[in-house]
Amino acid sequence: GAVVSQHPSWVICKSGTSVKIECRSLDFQATTMFWYRQFPKQSLMLMATSNEGSKATYEQGVEKDKFLINHASLTLSTLTVTSAHPEDSSFYICSAEQQGDEQYFGPGTRLTVT
Amino acid sequence: QKEVEQNSGPLSVPEGAIASLNCTYSDRGSQSFFWYRQYSGKSPELIMSIYSNGDKEDGRFTAQLNKASQYVSLLIRDSQPSDSATYLCAVNKGRGSTLGRLYFGRGTQLTVWP
Numbered sequence: 001g002a003v004v005s006q007h008p009s010w011v012i013c014k015s016g017t018s019v020k021i022e023c024r025s026l027d028f029q030a031t032t033m034f035w036y037r038q039f040p041k042q043s044l045m046l047m048a049t050s051n052e053g054s055k056a057t058y059e060q061g062v063e064k065d066k067f068l069i070n071h072a073s074l075t076l077s078t079l080t081v082t083s084a085h086p087e088d089s090s091f092y093i094c095s096a097e098q099q100g101d102e103q104y105f106g107p108g109t110r111l112t113v114t
Numbered sequence: 115q116k117e118v119e120q121n122s123g124p125l126s127v128p129e130g131a132i133a134s135l136n137c138t139y140s141d142r143g144s145q146s147f148f149w150y151r152q153y154s155g156k157s158p159e160l161i162m163s164i165y166s167n168g169d170k171e172d173g174r175f176t177a178q179l180n181k182a183s184q185y186v187s188l189l190i191r192d193s194q195p196s197d198s199a200t201y202l203c204a205v206n207k208g209r210g211s212t213l214g215r216l217y218f219g220r221g222t223q224l225t226v227w228p
Contacts, residue, residue, distance in 0.1 A: 014127075015137070034215065034216075042220075043202070043218055043219070043220045043221055044158070044202070044218050046215060046216075049215055091157075093157045093158075102148070102163055103148075103158060103204075103216060104160060105150075105157040105158045105159070106157060107157050108156070108157040109158070
């Protein structure tokens, strides 16, 4: 099956610092990757759609200067949370679209900003 | 009107019973439909995809799609305690990466008691 990895699985950072999260498709090439955020007991919220070699498309209300997305290759997308604040603490999950449109999720990154 | 709606539950069934999860969607032109399972603290896992009207069976899982009624369901036969999770219905308005975002329901929490 399609495997998507994320790194790190959890991270604690201080307010004002930046954190980078990596998302990799391990056994397939993904032209499109997606970044989601999920707060406790809430559903997934799509933050942005990332296409290889082009700028990401952000959902309404998501600050593109705060959440920097780089999709440098067909197997790697990164999300950088800049100047993190406690309200950015959340579960960040990426997904990668395999040919045909099935999306497979990474294991998620739990971010805590202190 | 929300894009995808699910019966919010929670749903509780005894071990061995059939669990029935329901989902409706608003865009009549939607073409791809998915069920994800999400354990607490984990990321979603794709368990079923369905594209055509009718039933699709995979082991103990059966997905049913009725495009005329804009309705998708998931049946879990012989439910096991390990099936206890939140089940997310997801809809894609088109096939192919150009239309690739998924719209998720809020999820139905299922508990299977021994």
